[in-house]
Amino acid sequence: MLKLGLRSVLAHRLRFVLCTVAVLLGIAFVSGAMIFTDTLSAALKKNFAGGTADITVTAVSQVDPGTSGALPATLTIDLANQIAAVPGVAGTDPQLLVPGIQIIGKDGRPIDNHGLSAYGAGWPHHPQTAPFRLLDGEAPWGQAKLALDQTTARREGFELGQQIKVVTPARSVSATLTAITTSALSGSAAGAPLVSFDPATAQLLLLGRPGWTSIGVAVQPGQDHAIVKEEITSIAGPDVTVRTAAEVSADGENALDDTFGGFSTVLLMFAGLALFVGAFLIVNTFAMVVAQRSRELAMLRAIGASRSQVTGTVLAEATVIGVIGSTLGLLIGTGVAGGIQLFYQSLDLAIPSTALQVSAATIVTSYLIGIGVTVAAAYPAARRAGKLPPVAAMRDDLVVPERSLLVRLLIGGFMLLMAVTLSAIGLGTQGLPGAVLLAFAAAITLLGIVMTSPLISRYAVRGLMRPFGRQAPVVLGRRNAERNPRRTSATASALMISLALVSGLVVLAASAKASVDKGIADAIGTAEFVVSDQGGAFSSQVGDRIAEVPGISAVHRIRQLPGTVASTPVSVSGVSPGTLSGPIVTRLDAGSLDNLEKGEAVIPRNLANQLKLSVGKRFQLVTSTGKFPLTVGGVIASNREVNAVILSLDQFGAVGGAGTDSTLYLDVADGTDPVQVRSAVLAKVSDYPSVLVRDQQAYAAGERGPINAILGVVGALLALAVLIALLGIVNTLALGVVERTREIGLLRAIGMDGPQLRRMLQVEAIAMALLGALLGVIVGVLFAAAIQQVMAEDGLSVLDVPVLQLVIAIVVAAVVGVLAAFWPSRRASRLDVLQAIAAE
């Protein structure tokens, strides 16, 4: 059977070209992602194989503070001394390593680390236990000295002895470069830019208080590390991990991995979508090929092949295509991974080059998925082929027996009903759970439409094509689209799914942007300027200095850190007195804002609902440094600027907040020129080049930025899906031309000219494209609007349907339908009339 399958694929190469392309694209992304991940981790393992300390003791945060205004969990010097007394310990080295530093480049701007946070460290006390190594120069003991990792120094062109500016959470400093080091050799800072200071200076600049983030332990020679580790664990207490060097390197957490690991996630998403949409194309191809070859297949049955043998030949063809597609996909995937590797190497980060790692697992997975998807998609057609009655070989006007549409319609109808029910429940559920339910309902709706679409297409095509007139080529094209509803609808379905995603996303993004604008406009009151920093939290010095600027009447601070309440992630804000009644407009629902100064918390309505809290209730807040009991002192209406558990600045410090600000709201005195005041403010904070001073509009524009960034990535993802869906239209048309060779010959013989032939195929393509685009846009917009409804309290207060963009999407779909007809119609118009008429 495989031989027959192979022969058939070779004989009908052209019919399978696009099938192969669909498999190839999907597998290219699958294998690209796997190869890239393997290569990256091989490179990182090679370079960052373990720290030098025998045992590392690390403070564990309940909540990862990241680069927010939260203090990292720290260890005391007492613990270091206790560990030093453990039998078998040769020495301890308390270490400090925290993210959130900015290195100012030669142009006065913070240097770009491509998404990696630069780390600040205290200089190690002993080289044997140090988390990084000295490569050149002398240790930066004493004030106004620092060390820098080699990769960053080389890339930025810093030389020993040079003055270098860095901005730490505490303040902006300038110091002499006295040493070049490696990056951190293990743990989450491995591979990231690293600035180190004298330990005391580091504590001052990075923590603003004493403390250490980890303790490196040297074990006496000949002692069993595991036993020593047990001893240390027993005295270390909770919220501390104790790991041997081997365990640290096995954990493999790494800043580079986090940053570039995202690539493979994106690639896998591409792969999933490509294969899903591609499956429609494969289903259609096999259905058409089986229909075209039904006489030949029936002949096989007539001369004695069993049902399963006939099914087998078709599946063998699918296997051949799966193998070819996977092989080519693997090759291209290797290229993709190589391309990404070249890209990140061009960034000149601390990643060594390694040969591309094409593992056996990658190869096996690629073939399994490639062949699996193709065979599964071809199966329905293969089964139908097996059911062909042998007499079909003798008949002329034969139709492949197709399962009645009824079952399909019933299943589809049931799914649509289920989707409606789910949507109703979803609409009744506020917040994220409601949105998730609705997204799920949207997926079921799409599947339901796919199932019922033969019926839908039967009626929709006629209506859609009405505006195109009643000329003969238009009528013929439309009839061709109506002729096989399964085929038309399967082709349109691929486009529908892509466009549902596109339009849903477009609506959600537009709504998110409009909501940002409205949220900011509603929330910001008297504040003339909003000060923030690209790097996250910034030194309180910035606010102190701005307060001195003439014309600034008040500086209001908001500080922020991440936390959890009852396992729900929340944001925690510290606000200076008066911030919520003027600069930021809040509407009190219950309680009083005055309770803030009593150490109580104020929470917005949405959070109160979500956590089921009300005034007077007590709750426990978990932050990076511990657990804290709090009382609700007031509930305010939901507010974009302070969508958090709000505390006074004092209380914020008590729950682990650092002395860094996340946002400042500036009031400008009456009668002063805001433009002049702004220049004065900027001049005052010139030490902090990444600090932004923006008016309300500029601030809103900045806050909209990340939405655009997400939109960009997802847009590329969907462009691929739309492209494959359009290949599906090309495929259906091209196969249709093959199938209708004789009919086209007849039309040519009785006087249809080239342009008319092209028009006929274009109309068929437009019918499929419009059907898919319209259904997709309708589903996408409806569910996006529903999701906005349930998320209204959670940041999506405004529904914005960008009609123009959606109309453009539909028009583009139709235009691309026209383009899709180009190649098939060229083939069709080049058919020799007489041969076409004689064709079987």
Add this chain to the structure above:
Amino acid sequence: MTAELVEQAVAIRTVGLGKSYGHGETRIDALADVSVEFGRGRFTAIMGPSGSGKSTLLHCLAGLDKPTTGQVMLGELDLTKLDERSLTHLRRDRIGFVFQAFNLVPTLTALENITLPLDLANRKPDKAWLDTVLTTIGLKDRLGHKPSELSGGQQQRVACARALVSRPHVVFADEPTGNLDSRASADVLGFLHRSVREFGQTVVMVTHDPTAAAYADRVLFLADGRLRDELLDPTAESVLDLMKQLDGTD
């Protein structure tokens, strides 16, 4: 005066028409030096053994195929000089064609199939003429049906109606009754015959059947791509006789 008369009397003619396939050793002359005239308002049948070049001649006459040598003159127009596009439009507007089978577009109804050449030309059908044609084929009650719902004979009659509807200069039919039984054949041939008698249509038909040929005014005999003989006002018997005679000389 005489030239004009001759021109009017001849619908289409060939001059030294030749068509060959392949080169050198494998060369086949499907047609060799065929010069023939087809009278206006006449029903001409072409006969000959299989492979004698009947279809090739018909295709060259209808502008479906390009001859290797010679000319095809439709009035003063030399078809061999036309490009593909002009030939297409010529077939649409001035020539009707009926194939042996698969004449109809399956997605269109019988009526839509009949008016297709006019629709393609963006022309309105001449109501009276269309009515006449439809009455003549006698399928008034089946016009809304798709080809798959019509019998073979009905399909061929629809195909003939389509060939006539644009009032072409010539209607060509290649074995139009080849797949039909004698009753259905009689229907189709009767229809072609009437179109010649009553409407002055010019028809050229290829056939293997002496009975079918007897409907024509004149029968041409082809062998090995050459014109061998002809018979005026044929009957089934006289055609059969001549066929036997020609067989004998081979």
